[in-house]
Amino acid sequence: MKKVFQILFFISILLANDRFKGELPIGLTDEEKTRIHEIYTMGRETDPPPEPIRNVAEYERMQGVLIRYPFGISTAMIAEMSEDVTIYCFVSSSQQNSANSSMSNGGVNMENVEFVLGSTDSYWTRDYGPWWVIDGDRNMSIVDFTYNRPRPNDNDAPTKMSNHLDVPYFATDLVHAGGNYMTDGVGVSASTDLVYAENDISNEEIHQVMVDYYGIETYHVVDDPNNTYIDHIDCWGKYLSPTKVLIREVPTSHAQYDEIEATTAYFGNSTNEWGEPWEVYRVWTPNNQPYTNSLILNEKVLVPVMGSSWDDEALASYEEAMPGFDIIPFTGSWESTDALHCRIKGIPDLEMLQVFHNPINDSTEAVDNGYPVEVIIDDLSETGLIEDSIMVFWKMSEMNDWNSELLYGSDIPEEPDTWSGWIPFQGEEGTFQYFIQTADSSGRIEKSPLAGWYEFWAMPPNTCLEWDLGDMNNSGNLDVMDILLLADYVDSGD
Numbered sequence: 001m002k003k004v005f006q007i008l009f010f011i012s013i014l015l016a017n018d019r020f021k022g023e024l025p026i027g028l029t030d031e032e033k034t035r036i037h038e039i040y041t042m043g044r045e046t047d048p049p050p051e052p053i054r055n056v057a058e059y060e061r062m063q064g065v066l067i068r069y070p071f072g073i074s075t076a077m078i079a080e081m082s083e084d085v086t087i088y089c090f091v092s093s094s095q096q097n098s099a100n101s102s103m104s105n106g107g108v109n110m111e112n113v114e115f116v117l118g119s120t121d122s123y124w125t126r127d128y129g130p131w132w133v134i135d136g137d138r139n140m141s142i143v144d145f146t147y148n149r150p151r152p153n154d155n156d157a158p159t160k161m162s163n164h165l166d167v168p169y170f171a172t173d174l175v176h177a178g179g180n181y182m183t184d185g186v187g188v189s190a191s192t193d194l195v196y197a198e199n200d201i202s203n204e205e206i207h208q209v210m211v212d213y214y215g216i217e218t219y220h221v222v223d224d225p226n227n228t229y230i231d232h233i234d235c236w237g238k239y240l241s242p243t244k245v246l247i248r249e250v251p252t253s254h255a256q257y258d259e260i261e262a263t264t265a266y267f268g269n270s271t272n273e274w275g276e277p278w279e280v281y282r283v284w285t286p287n288n289q290p291y292t293n294s295l296i297l298n299e300k301v302l303v304p305v306m307g308s309s310w311d312d313e314a315l316a317s318y319e320e321a322m323p324g325f326d327i328i329p330f331t332g333s334w335e336s337t338d339a340l341h342c343r344i345k346g347i348p349d350l351e352m353l354q355v356f357h358n359p360i361n362d363s364t365e366a367v368d369n370g371y372p373v374e375v376i377i378d379d380l381s382e383t384g385l386i387e388d389s390i391m392v393f394w395k396m397s398e399m400n401d402w403n404s405e406l407l408y409g410s411d412i413p414e415e416p417d418t419w420s421g422w423i424p425f426q427g428e429e430g431t432f433q434y435f436i437q438t439a440d441s442s443g444r445i446e447k448s449p450l451a452g453w454y455e456f457w458a459m460p461p462n463t464c465l466e467w468d469l470g471d472m473n474n475s476g477n478l479d480v481m482d483i484l485l486l487a488d489y490v491d492s493g494d
Helices: 003-014 037-043 075-082 093-105 158-164 202-216 257-269 311-321 481-493
Strands: 064-068 086-091 114-118 132-134 140-147 169-176 188-192 218-222 237-241 245-250 277-284 295-297 298-303 328-331 345-348 353-356 370-379 391-396 403-406 418-424 430-439 445-448 453-459
Touching: 037 140, 037 158, 064 295, 075 086, 075 093, 075 277, 075 298, 086 158, 093 114, 093 453, 114 158, 114 430, 140 158, 169 202, 169 345, 202 218, 218 257, 245 257, 245 311, 257 277, 277 311, 311 328, 353 430, 353 445, 391 418, 403 418
Parallel strands: 064 086, 086 114, 140 169, 188 218, 245 277, 298 328
Antiparallel strands: 064 345, 132 140, 237 245, 295 298, 353 370, 370 418, 391 403, 391 430, 430 445, 430 453
């Protein structure tokens, strides 16, 4: 496997990327460093979007991805994405035929390609591409920022996409970059303190901009633990869901070990939107491999690999954190500070069927009919939910088949989008897996999570009424299993 990755890696560099000479780097050139002042003339501030505002996360339903020609990624990767979503490709009119030929010859589904004509300066669409919110008028809208490079064609990309998709456009003058931003989709975001350094307003004013324009109530701004020239958060961390975060891990001998562990502890000690600790996952990057610089695209996760002995372990880390997702490795001209996430930007489903759910916690005790499930569902298409499609599918981990239970709408007028129900108690403790599925009359069928399942370890009713000290599994006996469970609990750090 290692040899295969190495061969693919070198082939991808030589043949697949269609990279033209003269491409700008992801960082500033020496010449651009003399024009930093131009960045602060490129803003186009508007009024904020109408409230309430929700910033859309990467792991929500996407209808497409934004790339640029000449490409920074292989046509093989573009072909993979074109199986499921629309490829929106920035290209100049003079190069459109070349872009079309390159993709067609590379096996891309051309029925899922839309060219967006116009000049660009580079292929870092993650950094300059549009950020998305659902505004108070229930529109999927672009809220722009000022790109932190003196590259006016790139900075115009969000307005071009607004015109192409015919969606509302708003903008703040905040200087930023998409690679230095991640959001959980429910009001929490994070960046490195590069955002403080590049703006000449106070930190408090920056946080207020995030509230006013993006609906972000909790904005984590941290030192860059990598201490690199680029200071982008996607070089070391990634939100995987509203409850999970992935952070790189390095050996104790690594120069940045202490800083990376301190950042990991910071996120581990912070809480998600539901006031619960984040589930922190790690990916081993001993030689600064860019494994966190991945792309979540609906049911798939595209992971940059380096042809190294650690690639398989990195893929396994994603499989553990995101069970049921299709984890797909891709080689390329990757660097520790730049990989596939930097070169692709998701375009959300403009009329997405929104599903919000706080997963059931481990050690949940059954009450009444079983284990309560609550979900908020909102169809942006406004075509109406299909009520008998709103269900929770569940099974215990040792079962082969999924069972289903209907969820029911709330009788409370103030909570019209809330649906609830039960996973039935099965008579004993054990591990449950479950997912939620719904549909609306637009033809959309949605799941939460988008792929795979949630998982929790469940306890029977009244478990704690009679529990002997040390009887970890409440079996009525003190035995070696209790010792093993206690050791596992202590080792987990809970």
